[in-house]
Amino acid sequence: MEFKRICHRFGCCLRSTDPRDSLSELLLSCSRNTEQIPTRKAGGIIREALENEVNVMQKSSSVDLVTKTDQQVEQFIFTSIREKFPTHSFIGEESVAAGQPCVLTDNPTWIIDPVDGTTNFVHRFPFVAVSIGFVVKKEPEFGVVYSCVEDKMYTGKKGKGAYCNGLPLQVTDQTDINQSIITCEFGSDRSPEVVDKIFSTMRKILCIPVHGLRGVGTAATNMSLVASGVVEAYFEIGIHCWDIAAAAVIVTEAGGVVMNVDGGPFDLMSRRIVAANNKTIAARIVKEIDIFPAKRDDAPVEEKQ
Ligand SMILES: O=P(O)(O)OC[C@@]1(O)O[C@H](CO)[C@@H](O)[C@@H]1O
Numbered sequence: 532m533e534f535k536r537i538c539h540r541f542g543c544c545l546r547s548t549d550p551r552d553s554l555s556e557l558l559l560s561c562s563r564n565t566e567q568i569p570t571r572k573a574g575g576i577i578r579e580a581l582e583n584e585v586n587v588m589q590k591s592s593s594v595d596l597v598t599k600t601d602q603q604v605e606q607f608i609f610t611s612i613r614e615k616f617p618t619h620s621f622i623g624e625e626s627v628a629a630g631q632p633c634v635l636t637d638n639p640t641w642i643i644d645p646v647d648g649t650t651n652f653v654h655r656f657p658f659v660a661v662s663i664g665f666v667v668k669k670e671p672e673f674g675v676v677y678s679c680v681e682d683k684m685y686t687g688k689k690g691k692g693a694y695c696n697g698l699p700l701q702v703t704d705q706t707d708i709n710q711s712i713i714t715c716e717f718g719s720d721r722s723p724e725v726v727d728k729i730f731s732t733m734r735k736i737l738c739i740p741v742h743g744l745r746g747v748g749t750a751a752t753n754m755s756l757v758a759s760g761v762v763e764a765y766f767e768i769g770i771h772c773w774d775i776a777a778a779a780v781i782v783t784e785a786g787g788v789v790m791n792v793d794g795g796p797f798d799l800m801s802r803r804i805v806a807a808n809n810k811t812i813a814a815r816i817v818k819e820i821d822i823f824p825a826k827r828d829d830a831p832v833e834e835k836q
């Protein structure tokens with residue numbers, strides 16, 4: 532990879548021109564010059580759209596929403612990045628919804644949620660994030676989450692720390708669950724058996740007791756709040772790889788942990804996650820989660836029908 536050429540095209544420069552620097556090192560240096568990474572421009576498109584009438588469409592159900600803005604922003608991000616990295620792979624929420632395969636290979640892959648919190652966007656509930664994760668050999672390397680109404684640019688790069696608007700992020704050192712705030716979501720599955728599981732889990736965690744349960748309606752932002760040290764953990768079954776690929780790096784680079792809801796290793800495509808400030812809090816949350824099945828992101832298409 533001719534790094535200097537790519538640097539030049541990104542309009543930024545690496546601290547070192549040593550070709551062993553990983554591509555994500557380049558992207559981190561660019562994320563400081565955020566005008567070069569399409570995240571901020573994408574956020575501007577969303578903010579502008581918030582001023583106008585929104586044309587709401589449905590995906591898997593009447594509560595799984597999508598808008599033209601989701602589709603336009605995803606296309607804008609794809610085009611911007613593909614121009615510079617034509618050999619890379621892409622997984623985008625709206626492309627998958629339109630029938631593109633959701634298969635993660637070892638190839639450098641951009642995993643994108645153009646509008647995380649579409650329901651919030653439709654209702655003007657002020658938590659809407661652009662999430663761009665960069666994954667190499669199936670390992671998240673680099674992530675940017677732009678909470679565009681708040682104008683908070685969260686970035687994280689493996690081995691190089693996590694930042695919000697350039698300031699370093701650090702999870703809390705809280706190990707007492709009784710002194711914690713936990714974030715979670717109701718999800719978009721309204722089947723009684725799933726809703727019962729979600730509520731029974733929330734009830735058990737609330738009655739530990741914890742200081743509070745919260746959720747802002749976007750996984751990427753919930754996880755960025757864990758990385759920011761303002762909540763201790765986030766968990767959910769039903770999210771997708773594009774909701775969490777970027778924020779998983781931000782959480783771990785802020786000193787936190789990510790794992791499966793059964794306490795097993797983090798599995799990007801499993802549609803299940805616990806993100807926490809440390810293993811003590813994560814393990815305590817795992818104990819209370821009533822697990823229900825969710826088709827993997829990389830399951831064969833016919834299985835997802
Ligand atoms: O479809 P969207 O808006 O991109 O994202 C879906 C989502 O907001 O819904 C869940 C709430 O249950 C979140 O965890 C997740 O990020």
Ligand SMILES: [Mg+2]
Nearest residue numbers: 624644646647
């Ligand atoms: Mg989305």
